[in-house]
Amino acid sequence: MKKDNVFLEPLAHSPPKNGMLGDPYSRHAEAVRQGALERAEAMLRHAHNPPQGLLKAIETAGIFHDLGKLDPVIQAVFRKGRGNKLKWDHIDAGVSYLSSKQDWMAAWLVRAHHAPGLPEKCEHFTEKTDRRLRGRRRDSDAKEKHDEQIAHTDQMIERYLGEHDAAVGMHNVERRRPSHGLSMRLALSCLVDADHSDTAFFDSNCNLPDAPKARWTERLNALCEYVRSLPTGDNEAKHARNKRRREFFEACLDSCIKDSLVACEGPVGLGKTTAVAAYLIRRAHDEDLRRLIIVAPFTNILTQTAERLRKALVLPGEQPGQVVVEHHHRADFSHHDDRELAVLWRAPIVLTTAVSFFETLAACDPATLRKFHAVPGSAIFIDEAHAALPTRLWPQNWKWVRELAECWGCRFVFASGSLARFWENQDIVDKPIKLPELLPTIQAEEVMREERHRVKFAETDGGRILNVQELNSFIRNEPGPRLVILNTVQNAAVVADAMRKSGMDVLHLSTALTPFDREIILKRVVRRLQFQDVRDWSLVATSCVEAGVDLSFRCAFRERFATASTVQVGGRVNRNGEYNDYGGGKVYDFALVDEGITQHPGANVSADILLGLMDTDKLNSANPADVVTLSMQQELKNCGGLPSDLLLKAELERNYPKVKELGRVIDADTRFVVIDPNLKENLKRHNPVDFKTLLQGSVQIWANKIDKLAVEPLTQNKRYSSDIYLWNYDYDPEFLGYMKGVLKMEEFISSGGAVI
Template sequence: MIYLAHSKKGNIPEQEYSAHIRGVSSLAREYVRDMVSYSKYDKALLSQVVEKASAYHDMGKLNRDNQDVLSGKISSKSLPRNHVDAGAAHFLNDKYFFAVSAAAIQAHHIGFPDFSAEMNKGDAIFRDVSIASDVDRELPELEAIHDKLIESHFKYAEEEINGNRSVFFRMLLSCIADADHTNTAINYHKYPINAKTIPLRPAERLKQLDRRVAELQLKGANDERNALRNEMYHACRDVDIDSDISSCDSPVGSGKTTAVMAHLLALAEKRGLRRIFVVLPFTNIIKQSVETYRDMLVLPGENADEVVAELHHRADFESEDTRYLTALWRAPIIVTTAVAFFETLASNSTATLRRLHELPGSAIFVDEAHAALPASLLPIAWKWINIYATEWNCYWVLASGSLNRFWTIPKISDANNSNSVPEIIDDELRNRLSVYENRRISYHSDLCPKGTTELADWIVGFPGPRLVIMNTVQSAAVLADFFAENFGRECVEHLSTALTSNYREDTLNRVIKRLKNKEDTDWTLVATSCVEAGVNLSFRNGFRELGSLVSLLQASGRVNREGIHGDSEMWTFCISEDGMIKLNPGLKQSAAVLKGYFERNRTIEPELSTQSISDEIALYGLSGKHKKLISAEEVQNFPQVEHDFKVIDTDTRLVVVDSTVADRLQYGKVDWRELQKVSVQIAKYKLDELRTPMIMDNVYRWNLDYDDFLGYMAGIVKLKKYSGGVIII
């Protein structure tokens, strides 16, 4: 009899059980081998458990009823018997009791359970109690079939974990889940059989980066500021850092993007690291950074997309039909968002967690670190940063033009987790760089709330080009639409995550072109916080809705960036909800702190950044979430950690706005790179209210208007107009 692991689909034949197990085991061995070379603890244990779990993870598929479905003898959308329980049972018996291996097998589709609840099950730990007795009866038969098909030799040593337990389990599951998903995708012709890993080659890339920076230096102005940028680059590249975590508090316009990359490449060569991550704020536009890195770091003969991977938003899929769409961390240089990065560290979902094993042995550049995470998530994130630094050979740089040193705040970094964080540039150089920052703009506020009409009329009274940043996607779209209708479409541009990455790129290129035209001044860019960091834009005057101090400081970095104007201003304003523009309740506390600074005439400056987060914590606390997260992490309550660790505390879904791609997606003809270019993230409650149709596996099709000006908000603004000037969702 031929035993199967996967059924026939279309023209693709069934996959035999033995082929799947051998394929998964081979990939899992490869993944764990690469990973444990960077591990301080548990190298042997990880290798042994991955070997055992990958060999027995699907043994329950050998059940006769399951085989009838897999062979097509019986038609069913799912297997009649939970196939993970048999493998778990194999490692939980009177002969030996290996709970770690059993836990990994139980979790390889649905993630880990709450370990405290599992321990309360006694002898039934990591078992499906609803079928356990039936599985136990047939287990000898399943083991005999498996042993006949698969020759396995294991070291049955004690499973004792010495490093951090929670991170250990995630790494373990990452290897097994990725091997399982990848082999399945290969079988269904949705992933290449011999996908090659591109090496980092840090010394070669650093040499090329040096050459490209030198060329730009020659082309640039022969002035003191350009000379300081060059000095900044060499200081970062050549600094000798022994710590596993460092910081870079660098002013606007100092060349941080390339300088820190030079530092990371030099450290990667010195420490033998395999990958570099650039983590940008969750609402950021990452295209400019990606283009810079591709231009400067891709070596001759390489494919730029494969060397510098661009991950805009998390797109992870659980079902076998959509797993191939998951964006993995296999490129040598990965530019991604804080949402995708940090939520992966917290994840318990196998589709997301499968990429985690690629992180050990990496250099991680958290750019604009002030905006990466809300305060309530910083304690556990800081804990993870330290664990990956000390146990998994990761090197971290926390950088910003207005860096809040959250690790110095006692309520965030406890006494047992107070890793020293040196600066990679010295105070003397930073002070010289900051001279230009102090002359660039002046800060002002008008805290009298304004509705849409009053706000627009007030803004256009200032010289342009003007930058306006609103606190919600809806407010930005509505204000941009108002500008277009009342002042002319040529007088306004709009930029937010309501636009797909392709259209954001087009808009950004148009904005850059307009900014270069010194005759084109009477216009306004209305945007969200996505332009506060990572984009090289410079406006005459800026306006930002009342929010956090660090967001204001970052927004100001897009105003008079080169210091060519002597009278540029950065204004903070308040809005009055009028059924059109809306307040963001998530910014209420940080906005209150900044409002207090204006009312007390505090000087707005980068040095106030750390104080602002301390003041927010002192006034409002960290909320109970941070304590729940730390507690859940310590006792391996993985579902709770994943549920509570949300960078954006809104349940969003992937929505495809291109109807052609949506049609092709149903037939598996789209890869993740194409998908992210034609999709947006929208809150699920909005999709429910709008009755947006689902294509598959929580991927939706946008069925309202979409245009290159307002993005998906074009359809919502149209609904607003039909309903008498009030947004109906």
């Protein structure tokens, strides 16, 4: 009899393998309640005037989130093992009970804790569709399906509650209004992370490792020692530049600025990464912040920054990869088997892309939001802020940034050598403000004078449009080493391929290569630049190297795009003044039209504005931040201002799916594609793959190209739409990456397709 009772104990999950026991409902419900509560308490320690009852709502959602799994039909399926389809949607029961008790905050959380996540409010709370969060989780399901689910839940709810109380005890539920926007997303993050983490624990019997302690005092001391021990330079130019870097570092370290939002307009090569890190780590120490989050637009910047910070901030006995964590791509997987691969922003120092950071603020799905509760109480460094977001996204994102700073204990620094001060523009933000500047005024004047001698900007052949052969001729005739930056992945591949076929010494670097292969090529570039034994060579790349990377070429060519992009390329030319004795560095602007060349849609307006600024020599005569801000203002004027802000409207109306859609940083639907052959084989066989290995061996490719190329999804089961695809065409790890396969497909190219 005892054996039967154990066997019939309600389950939350099926056994992970045949012959094993299922996951008891009582164990999982209590673990999720406790886990969600702990995450919420850690988050709320940094909140200023948080929504009343938020902690209790998260706890209540944790205990009732799986109430519907007590259905006898679902229990029978659980006991059969995994992979069987469930007739009933278990989320409806928790929503039914919590909404009947008027705890609407907890009801919203239970409704959203599985994909697709937070719904559109008016889909549930209007006279036409007054389902009030009830029914199946996908609003797109037929009305009959929702009605059937609601009727079944209403019939069974008392039975569920009886079994629930018997398993975990009775819990008081209070009336609570929902708190929407960031508060809703943060609360859902606590619930989802607790749920997913405990499910992973049941499957693997392994908890996530404890994150290293912040240890801000020790890390700040280590950073100071690292910076002060750097070489002063082996010539006068390097010595002067390194002196300015040390002065800026000390100024940031000793800064008395206490504002929650700060700007840093230091020009390229001033050592902003370590200086701003010192400022924010000191503030983290003073204000007991949880972590330092560094946000950058390109993954290669993250890799370079991570390497530097691991040298400077990792303490004896620590694992560098656990203290300073990189998060490339958007590795947020919605399927159960992929959860262990998610990156959770738990380390003391987190490096992530601008795409990942800002799309998390706009997210509604559980997989993306899972890590969001780690953000409150963080020092956040938006590096290369000029490229963090397109202007159209700043109105709503600025509201979110302000809310994180004012209500959730975050401290921000916006840094760039070409910083567009959008926060001062009333066409972009509803309440323009001026931010305090980290770079002291006297030092700013000095370094700006130096910039005039370091690099000049010029048009290629008077600004006329070139073809690939003409561009190659101009490149060949300029002294090396040379940097050539194109607007699209395809353009970079076409130009690099043509240059190599013409006999030129060329390296190629773009997101057509995996992070692993890009790192190898980047190291090759660095070695060539360091030793200078051969100077007649070129690097052809995309915008991934135009900002934030410590590279210095003799000259550069930049395909016409935005003013900020061209200014940033100046930071990759004569970076340390090493070519001052040869007349300094030069950046050439060019436009390109030819077979196989694609036009980036984002260049339509900005390129014309840049051409006008080049014609009036503004890039050589004005402060870079002033020029970029002027360019932004002209672009808004030429476009008639920002379009009607649908993102602001969607957030105000609590249309969470629309906010996610409109909040995409890159307005494109890309897919995660695995390149590495061994990695593909391990995934097919369901062998364990850690997240770093997955990220290092994969790329992002546009979804429409996935369809055109018939790229194979990892999951062939028609019940799922896979998050992961497998590349089976030619791949060149030394040069063109996956573009080798694309360029061979003449029909694809001639049909007008493009890989951007």
